[in-house]
Amino acid sequence: MLEQSFAADDVVESLKPQQIKDRLESESAVPAGFYLALIDEALAIYRLTLIDSAAPYIQASLTVQSDLTVVTRLDGREVPSTEYNDLLPGTLRTMSQLVNLMARVKAWCEDDQTRPPSLMLKTALNCLERHLDVLDDQSDSHRQLSFVVEQLRLMMKNKFKRHYSPQLTVFSYLLHASSAAAYRVLLDQQVLCLPSVVAHWTTLHT
Numbered sequence: 001m002l003e004q005s006f007a008a009d010d011v012v013e014s015l016k017p018q019q020i021k022d023r024l025e026s027e028s029a030v031p032a033g034f035y036l037a038l039i040d041e042a043l044a045i046y047r048l049t050l051i052d053s054a055a056p057y058i059q060a061s062l063t064v065q066s067d068l069t070v071v072t073r074l075d076g077r078e079v080p081s082t083e084y085n086d087l088l089p090g091t092l093r094t095m096s097q098l099v100n101l102m103a104r105v106k107a108w109c110e111d112d113q114t115r116p117p118s119l120m121l122k123t124a125l126n127c128l129e130r131h132l133d134v135l136d137d138q139s140d141s142h143r144q145l146s147f148v149v150e151q152l153r154l155m156m157k158n159k160f161k162r163h164y165s166p167q168l169t170v171f172s173y174l175l176h177a178s179s180a181a182a183y184r185v186l187l188d189q190q191v192l193c194l195p196s197v198v199a200h201w202t203t204l205h206t
Helices: 002-010 017-026 095-110 117-133 140-155 166-178 180-189 197-205
Strands: 035-039 042-051 055-064 070-074
Touching (some): 002 095, 017 042, 055 095, 117 140, 140 166, 166 180
Antiparallel strands (some): 035 042, 042 055, 055 070
């Protein structure tokens, strides 16, 4: 009965951000160092620090929207949800999910070593993808940035599970046709994520 009662009290699916704020303010297990504010029907949960001992700066924040989606930011950049979907796989359902996510964000703030190695790369990739969306699809800038973004995506995958875009496949073919030796040097140096020669010929024949 106690377990069922706790589980029922933990559910926040039917609550509004204001009610979640009230619950957090009375919750004893909430990690210290966070401030709460209700802004435009969204709940902002944030940590402040000082720059040069003078200027306040939002070090990290969690924003609970009215539909109970949560957006997390660290050092001014949005954190990909894949970095915490083990705690919060979708919209917010329980108070425990929110408290645990706050604890993780606090650890990221207090010790850089606790941040996953892929966090900064994924954060940078998110920023580049957003910038890519505002560029003209036919522009040189879009083409160049698309190449960079694809290279970053490929870099995060096992080389045996990579899938190359048609644009990169064509580029690789032209490069290989111009100089097979130069292409081999690029593969051996691993400065770019390119299809192997075997994959290259398979693509050519198909």
